[in-house]
Amino acid sequence: MYYKTLTIAQDISHANHLYSPRLLTEASEKVIKAWEAEETSPSDGLVPSQELYDGRRIIMGSVGVFLKLVADPRVRLMVITHEFYEARALQIVAEARIPDLLAEGDPKVGVPIEVLSKKAGVKGQKLARVLRMLCSVHIFTEVSNYRFANNHFSQVLVGNDPLRTFILASSLSYDITTASTKLPQVLFDPIKTEAETDSVTAFQDAHNTDLTRWDWLEQTITLPNGTTGRRPELANFTMAMLGGGRVMGPPLYTDFPWAELGQSTVVDVGGGIGGMSLDLAKRYPNLRFRHSRSSTRSQASTRRMV
Structure with missing residues (x-):
C-alpha cells in the first residue's frame, strides 16, 4: 500500500512538473514584451516593471524544476559540493579588477591572457582556469583561445567599486x-x-x-x-554596504509609500554609512532621517539630509 501511494504521489508530482514548459513559454513572452516596452519608454533600469519581475521569477523557477526533473541526483549533489569554487573565483577576479582590465580592450577580439596576467600579477595559466570557470557559469566570455572579454554580467563591475567591494x-x-x-x-x-x-x-x-x-x-x-x-576589511565592508544598497535598495524606494509620510522622521537602524537614507532623501526631500548605528563606540546622530 505504501509503495502504491508513493508511486501515485510521484506520478502526480511529475504531472505537475509538465506544466513548467507552458509556464516558461508564457513567462518568456511576458519578458520579451517588457523588454520591448522599455525600448519605447526607458526606465531608470533600477526597478523592473511588474511584468518583467514576474516573468523573471517564473523563468528562473521553471529552470529549477527542469533541473530537478533531469539531473542525476548523485551528480547534482557532487556539483553543489564544488560550487564554492565559483564564489572564490569571482572574488579573485574582483580583487584583480579583471572586468576593468577587459574593458580596456576590444570586446570583439578579447584581451590576451598574457596581458591580464601581467597586470593582475597572477600566472597566466592559473588565471585562465579561474576565468574559464566563471565563463562556464556565464560570467565573462572566452572570445577565442586564451582571449577574454566582458559580457553583460561582468560588465556591471566595470568602474563599480561599491559592487566590487x-x-x-x-x-x-x-x-x-x-x-x-x-x-x-x-x-x-x-x-x-x-x-x-x-x-x-x-x-x-x-x-x-x-x-x-x-x-x-x-x-x-x-x-x-x-x-x-x-x-x-572595515573600509571594504563600509563600501560594500553602499554597493549592496544600490542593488537591493531601489525596490524599497518605490514599493513603500514613502511620499505619504509627509514630513515624518525615518529611523534607519544599522544602516551602515546611511546610503539608503541618502538615496531616499533625494527622492523624498520632505522626510527627515535619523541614522542610528548599533555600535557601542558611536552615538546615534540626527540630521536633515538633503
Missing part, C-alpha cells in the same frame, strides 16, 4: 569564507551548538578570537607597513 567584503569576504570552514565543527560541538549568541560561532573558532565579527572589524591592529590602524 560587496563581492570582496560582504557575503564572499575572506573572514566569512574562512569562518565557514569551521561551521561543521561548531554545529556538531555539543556545547557550542546550543549557543544563541554571536560571540560563540564559527567565526570565533576560525579567527581565534572572542570578539564578534563587528568588534573584530573595528579592532586596531598592526598593519603590514608597521603602523597601527583599523583592519582593511
Whole structure:
C-alpha cells in the first residue's frame, strides 16, 4: 500500500512538473514584451516593471524544476559540493579588477591572457582556469583561445567599486569564507551548538578570537607597513554596504509609500554609512532621517539630509 501511494504521489508530482514548459513559454513572452516596452519608454533600469519581475521569477523557477526533473541526483549533489569554487573565483577576479582590465580592450577580439596576467600579477595559466570557470557559469566570455572579454554580467563591475567591494567584503569576504570552514565543527560541538549568541560561532573558532565579527572589524591592529590602524576589511565592508544598497535598495524606494509620510522622521537602524537614507532623501526631500548605528563606540546622530 505504501509503495502504491508513493508511486501515485510521484506520478502526480511529475504531472505537475509538465506544466513548467507552458509556464516558461508564457513567462518568456511576458519578458520579451517588457523588454520591448522599455525600448519605447526607458526606465531608470533600477526597478523592473511588474511584468518583467514576474516573468523573471517564473523563468528562473521553471529552470529549477527542469533541473530537478533531469539531473542525476548523485551528480547534482557532487556539483553543489564544488560550487564554492565559483564564489572564490569571482572574488579573485574582483580583487584583480579583471572586468576593468577587459574593458580596456576590444570586446570583439578579447584581451590576451598574457596581458591580464601581467597586470593582475597572477600566472597566466592559473588565471585562465579561474576565468574559464566563471565563463562556464556565464560570467565573462572566452572570445577565442586564451582571449577574454566582458559580457553583460561582468560588465556591471566595470568602474563599480561599491559592487566590487560587496563581492570582496560582504557575503564572499575572506573572514566569512574562512569562518565557514569551521561551521561543521561548531554545529556538531555539543556545547557550542546550543549557543544563541554571536560571540560563540564559527567565526570565533576560525579567527581565534572572542570578539564578534563587528568588534573584530573595528579592532586596531598592526598593519603590514608597521603602523597601527583599523583592519582593511572595515573600509571594504563600509563600501560594500553602499554597493549592496544600490542593488537591493531601489525596490524599497518605490514599493513603500514613502511620499505619504509627509514630513515624518525615518529611523534607519544599522544602516551602515546611511546610503539608503541618502538615496531616499533625494527622492523624498520632505522626510527627515535619523541614522542610528548599533555600535557601542558611536552615538546615534540626527540630521536633515538633503
